[in-house]
Amino acid sequence: MLAVSTGSPYWFASRGAGTVSAVLLSATVVLGMAQTVRFRSTFWPRYLTIGLHRDLSLLTLAFLVIHITSAVLDPFAKLGLRDALVPFASWYRPLWLGMGVVAAELTLALTVTSLVRRRLGFRLWRTLHWLAYACWPLALLHGLGTGSDVGRRWFLALDGAAVLAFFLFLVVWRLSFGWPRLAWPRLAAAALSGLALVALALWALNGPLTPGWARAAGTPEVLLGGGASPTPAP
Numbered sequence: 001m002l003a004v005s006t007g008s009p010y011w012f013a014s015r016g017a018g019t020v021s022a023v024l025l026s027a028t029v030v031l032g033m034a035q036t037v038r039f040r041s042t043f044w045p046r047y048l049t050i051g052l053h054r055d056l057s058l059l060t061l062a063f064l065v066i067h068i069t070s071a072v073l074d075p076f077a078k079l080g081l082r083d084a085l086v087p088f089a090s091w092y093r094p095l096w097l098g099m100g101v102v103a104a105e106l107t108l109a110l111t112v113t114s115l116v117r118r119r120l121g122f123r124l125w126r127t128l129h130w131l132a133y134a135c136w137p138l139a140l141l142h143g144l145g146t147g148s149d150v151g152r153r154w155f156l157a158l159d160g161a162a163v164l165a166f167f168l169f170l171v172v173w174r175l176s177f178g179w180p181r182l183a184w185p186r187l188a189a190a191a192l193s194g195l196a197l198v199a200l201a202l203w204a205l206n207g208p209l210t211p212g213w214a215r216a217a218g219t220p221e222v223l224l225g226g227g228a229s230p231t232p233a234p
């Protein structure tokens with residue numbers, strides 16, 4: 001969360017669009033996995049998964065543009081184009097903001113390479129598309145590490161639902177039924193995923209959800225001073 005915010009309209013726009021982007025990105029990734037495991041039912045035909053996956057990825061990019069532009073225009077953190085484009089170069093929470101920058105650039109790359117998939121060839125496209133498994137966790141950590149609404153129940157519920165859906169598809173479905181000849185790597189991946197889940201919960205409880213997080217996250221001292229903040233306390 002921010003220490004002291006000007007509460008400018010850009011700040012509200014950035015928070016809103018950031019949350020919508022994160023929800024859309026999660027839905028896109030889950031639909032991508034559903035496509036891979038060829039999920040379908042009477043009520044959910046496969047063409048729905050394919051179409052929604054593509055459309056939601058484009059919508060994610062649109063909301064990301066709003067999120068990033070308003071974050072740069074918000075006078076509080078004094079972010080510039082460089083902060084929004086070069087990962088980990090920001091003076092404001094470099095690690096957590098940097099993760100958002102990498103996630104946004106990966107989202108753009110994943111969408112563009114999918115649009116030109118025929119020209120790239122299936123193999124290359126598919127290899128590049130594995131980057132989605134790095135993109136989504138980075139976006140999640142970015143939102144938790146630098147968001148103002150992290151202490152809110154609805155924010156945690158949204159993140160919790162996204163994590164649950166991701167792990168259900170990845171661990172329960174993909175790793176249980178996919179790659180039948182790679183039993184040990186699948187087991188190792190499932191164990192690592194479980195460990196990552198525990199580590200995420202422990203980190204959130206001892207990091208972003210604790211009162212001193214603004215300083216620990218790398219907020220510059222000048223922005224940590226007193227003043228009325230519209231930021232709700234977690």
Ligand code: HEM
Pocket residue numbers: 001002011014015016018019020021022025064067068071072077079083084097100101102103104107139140142143144146147148149150
């Ligand atoms: C896939 C890419 C990204 C996603 C999904 C994403 C999502 C989010 C989310 C969910 C939040 C928390 C919002 C809240 O507290 O209500 C957030 C906060 C923030 N993001 Fe991003 N973000 C991304 C990329 C970026 C980039 C590239 C920038 C660079 C300027 C950026 C700047 C910020 C800032 C400054 C905040 C803190 C806003 C606040 O005070 O709450 N984000 N982001």
